[in-house]
Amino acid sequence: MYDPLGLSIGTTNLVAASSASTPVSRRAVLTLYPHCAPKIGVSGENPHASDPGVLMCGFVERIGDSVALVSSDGSTHDPDLLMVEALDAMVLEAGADAANSEISIAVPGHWKAGTVQALRNALRTHLGFVRSGMAPRLVSDTVAALTAANAELCLAATGVVGLVDFGGSGTSATLVNIGGDFEPATPTMRYPDFSGDEIDAAILLQVFEELGHGSGIDPASTAAVGQLALLREQCRRAKEQLSTDRAVDFEVELGGRRATMRLTRDELGDLIQDRLTGFIYAFDELLVRHRKSWTDLAAVVTVGGSASIPLITERLSVHTRRPVVTPAQPAFAAAAGALLLADRGEDVDIQARTSAGLLTASASSDIVDLPSRDLLVIDHDALTDRELAWSQTEYPGDIRLPYTPEAYDEDHQAGWSMRLNLIEPPTPIERPWRRLRFSQLIIGMCAVVAMTAIGGVAYTLAGIENHEAPSVPTVVPVPAPPVSSLIPREGPPPPTAVPPPPSAQLQAELSPPNTRGPGTGSRRRLRRRRYP
Template sequence: MTDPSKPALGLSVGVTTLTAVTADRTVTRRPVITLYRYRQPEVGLPSENPALDEPGLVLTDFVDRVGDPVGIVAPDGSVHPGEALLADALRALAYAATAGRQLPSATTIAHPAHWRTGAVEALRRALRRVPEWAADEPLLVADAAAAATALQADPGLPTRGVIALCDFGGGGTSIALLDAADGYQPVAPTVRHLDFSGDLVDQGLLAHVMAQLSAGGPLDVTGTWAIGSLSRLRAECRAAKERLSTVTVTAVPAELPGFRGDVRLTRTELDESLHRSLAELVAVVQDTLGRAGVRPADLAAVATIGGGAAIPVITTTLSEHLRVPVVTTTRPAATAAIGAALRAARGPADDSATALAALPRATGRALAWSEAADVPDLAPPVREPAAVVGARPLVDFEPEPAEPVDAALPWYRRPLSAVGAALLVILAAGAGTFVALRDDSSAAAPGSPTPSVTTTPEAARTVVAVPAPPGPVEPPAPVVQTQAVQAPRTVVQSPAPVTQTQVVQAPPVTTEAPPPPPVTETTTVVTTPPPVTETATVTQSPAQQAPIIPTIPPIPAIPGLPQIFVQPPTSG
């Protein structure tokens, strides 16, 4: 539990603001450090720190350079690591919070939640080199966790569901999702949204004021002499934005070449300048919830910290679109530093919860945006993200192997496609044979038998072996080769060579379909392997043809096939 008598110090780090909180004091400074040759460094601007009474070596923009291996080059040519400059700035801020007294031994520093592990370790090593913290090393925690500690104490947070913590800083907005049932641990990496920040709001108000001034007459702000005037006007716009958190209208003093006076600015004008960028921020919050798998019913509340949380339109817009209560404090800019001080008072091993208050839609008087605890522009997660793994590995499917055709199978046991093709060839050959026989029968002498022979005007005669019918033969499924014989010829007076082909009956085909009727074919069809065929070709010239009609020898019978042709009678 918290010990009120134990002195504790809480510090928070932001891009535009450094904050320190003790039991009785709160101090904010801009992250600007001044180095001296014979005295300790000082932090802040001259308007913030009265101890800046002499010139020194001024360095800025070191918060974003924490962990960078390349140091910051000073105007005198010296090089300084970013984490070393931040450690010296925190030491100077701690002495400002204690009014120069000895620093308390219990100190907690809240760093930006989106810092990588390397940046946090670099700051830890730099703090160990500070003499005041060499023996009692400060505790380093993420500012989201420190803010959750402060919000539990006042005004209270739900104990179940997911809390969307939005930190509106000067350099950007950080969105962290905390699981209330798991000690407010982050459930997803912190998201950094740079398009909604205090600096951008200040720039928008400056453009609005310049537009009003230009409406009254032309202004020349292109010269270098106008840089100082514009810088002062921008600072006045920031102060007016802070005042509009509690009032509805204010005046912006302006001193420019050709104009000196006040410009009226209302809260409605501020809200209109924030309308577009605030709508984009709400979309980013909803997208963050969706990516983390948080359903709208699981969102218990939205917590807002940082200087921007004091602007009323931000609270009303988040509540209207997300449909949950918005929790904040009366000092949102110092929430992270207050939580760090509570952590320091409890001790590093004490994680006891504070008594929870009822959950109101809390709003109240807020500090200026310039006092907000801002964070750097980089957006790494609180935890080191796990390695990205694809949704599923690539799978290479092997193509199904085609069913092999056994080359040793006879042709009549091949697949149906080959059998069908053979049948078509047989039918075509039979039709050709029938037409040829009719032509020969019309040209033959009366009373003479008509042989089953046709002549073609080719120069070669082809005799094709017929495969053996199925039956018990050794070895299995052999191929029977038939000796090519000369077919009977008829004398045809033709100057072209005569090719005579033997006509045989096609073998039966064994398929699942009913066998076709026996047909005759002209054995000019050349079968393809694996059935082995031997073709004997005999070519005769017209001079070798005898002018007599030869006898037609009997057609040899093939075992297993019925003889359907009538043997022609032998002549004299």
């Protein structure tokens, strides 16, 4: 018999809801002790806060980050494992036992798939959360919060609603189709400029103006850090009280200066007016991107800690002109919805509630028998594609069949053996002769032809390079005579070596006979060459 338990993860607060008690909320601050288990919460929430320990915060935003968190004493810690320890501490704060509980955990809807998978892997390392090898069920806080709001407010049966979650680190908005299983119609829009931390910072700034500057406090001192943390906590409590009261008074102290602050609901409205307007404009853009308008929404559901501020409901109602509804405890809506989903675990489709190993083991049978309320909680990512009929698949010829493992055979290696007392080594099996495939033969022949062609080209190029080129005669120009030799000189001319002209008989012998008629001899005489 398992008792349902719902947990919700927020940047500022962690909430645990059980059917036996009221929801429990703690700040996302974990204190590590050397003598006992870690405790969750800050001073006033954790009774062991006065004991010396290592304070760890900011691990919610670092889930899935490979960089470890460094504590004040220099030790490093994995953010994923710190988140698991915080959830385990929340189970103890709710008075439940993780081993005897059907747990559903609501995670922020704007988380990426890698962040959710990192948390799931970390949960599998904790024995208290693992049952039958599976981690608790992780659901989106958008679906969980809308489940709780629908159970309390009885929303319309069909249509689209706008779910707005005013969280500590930002505001999330999602359009959800309330028909069926509350399937989101749009991705979650995250608006970090309007958050609970931003409202606390605005109130804290007003406190600083009241105390005045020059208080003489050293921000780096330990006392200053403690006073600033206490002052921020007082501002947060004042904001929460203004959800029900018109005005609130509280004592503040900083650097030796004390003052009594009075904050009214109208002053708080003036501080958040501009930030709220920016979020409303961002919501308008969300509707425009998905081709919708405010008239297409059946209602606007607001959850989260800041949803209790009356100004927010008033502004949304005037701007959207649609019904704006809020659960009685908007800060616990995600945890309450996770509790309802855990309680209805038996009615969930077996495709999402049974482990893949169980389906594989029962592949030979047609019916999967499960004990009463003994369900294995997993997520859709742990399974392969959903089994569809052959007519519903995109490729009818490619039908996925369940894998059937082969039984272990004593004579052959049919699988992994669990026998650890094996003394004699197994007989080696000879490798069978591999046939030469036709494609391999073609590839080898092509490689031989290519290598032969490359070798022939290389040989031809080498022969061309080694062949001697014919010698080219070099012509040396004759130098010009000096200028002085061209100037005429007085005196007898130098003797010349020109021979006398040849005789007439020799000329007659050298000249061919005249066979071209008259006049040819005269032209021949004109073409006569001179011999030196």
